[in-house]
Amino acid sequence: MSDAPRVGDAEEGVAPRSTGDATPTGTPGADDVLSVRDLSTRFFTEEGQINAVESVSFDLREDEILGVVGESGSGKSVTALSLVDLVETPGRVTAGEVWYRDPDLADEFRGDDSVRVDGGHVDLRTVPPRVRRSLRGPSFSVIFQDPMSSFNPSITVGEQIAEAVEVQRRARANPRSTRSRTQGYGLGKYLLDGIVPGRDYTSGESMDRAVELLGQVGIPDPEERVDEYPGQFSGGMLQRAMIAQALAGEPDVLIADEPTTALDVTIQAQILNLLKEIQADRGMSIVLITHDLGVIAEMCDRVCVMYAGEVVERGTLDSVFNETVHPYTRGLLGSIPDVDDPKARLEPIGGNVPSLVDAEMGDRCYFADRCPKAMEACLDRPAERTVDAAADHGAKCVLADREYDPADALPQAYFDEDGGEDE
């Protein structure tokens, strides 16, 4: 109907904040399952426009685990929701591109003026919403921190997993036809809308598959437990069941938002190991969201560090951990608990996450107020600089280009006065 939005389009009433180029630019690479470009999400609240996700760019490669880490409120979950188009009012994705690799889908939309296609990639922001929805399950799956939110309490765990299997079956049975995607996925639509239909939709075959999946995620006696209700499962078991449900669709991309935070340490480790095994077995790609750099170190190939809605540093795990540029990343790394004393509390970085209300955001580095190395140059919003191209390592920080010079240090009072936060 309408023209496809262009990069950097500012919608009416939406203040663009992006200043710098993000390093991952241009067309998605052949081994990128997902290429996110300048994605921005705002919440339009009574307090004003909240810039929850600010011009985020990254690539998710084939067969890798990409970690997204940052303090509470840094925009990790909203980024995940934005990728799968699950942001709810008053929120909205206001700009950016989400290139998903799917050559058949790309073929279908090639030549369609309203959909952006690039080689085997399609910009999901431009496909019709129903097509986008139909991708959830067979292409993308999301697992959340709270498994209760993914299950309907009045339907057995097995049936709910079997339904996810059915959705996937239908997707495979009608490969890549726009018609099947837009009309034949009634069930998927129900699932995604949270209205889970009853047993009519599941078959003996898909129930068998549910048992198999429950077994694979380490649920004992899956033949019996398949008939139990979510309330009969412990937290750890339900988390496993949620992973089984997410895997039922055989997605290319699994987005796991703090999948173990609510669990005790032992079960947490078991579930993370399980995710890693499954990822290696199936060769899928995972976006793993956590506030715990220790988990990132264990699990991930590459990492995005988020602060105040932005990706402030990203690259291979090795490069980001060993050639750290951003003082925020350094601060997070300093707070990794001791391996010998995993219970040691994380030492928070001093100061608070800044307000994300548009009108209150200074036009300088958002971390400057808390940064031990803030300099004059930090009063300009930093664009992303390349730290190490081979390691795909970039940082939104002037320290990528220059050494810290104490002579240029800005006194804290500078920020206190300029920050608009009168205390």
Ligand SMILES: Nc1ncnc2c1ncn2[C@@H]1O[C@H](COP(=O)(O)OP(=O)(O)OP(=O)(O)O)[C@@H](O)[C@H]1O
């Ligand atoms: N429904 C909403 N209405 C208004 N603002 C919201 C809403 N949801 C999120 N936000 C804003 O988006 C920001 C980012 O939230 P998000 O949940 O993505 O953080 P997070 O990094 O996932 O944090 P956590 O580690 O606590 O899960 C929040 O600080 C908040 O200001």
Ligand code: NI
């Ligand atoms: Ni979150």
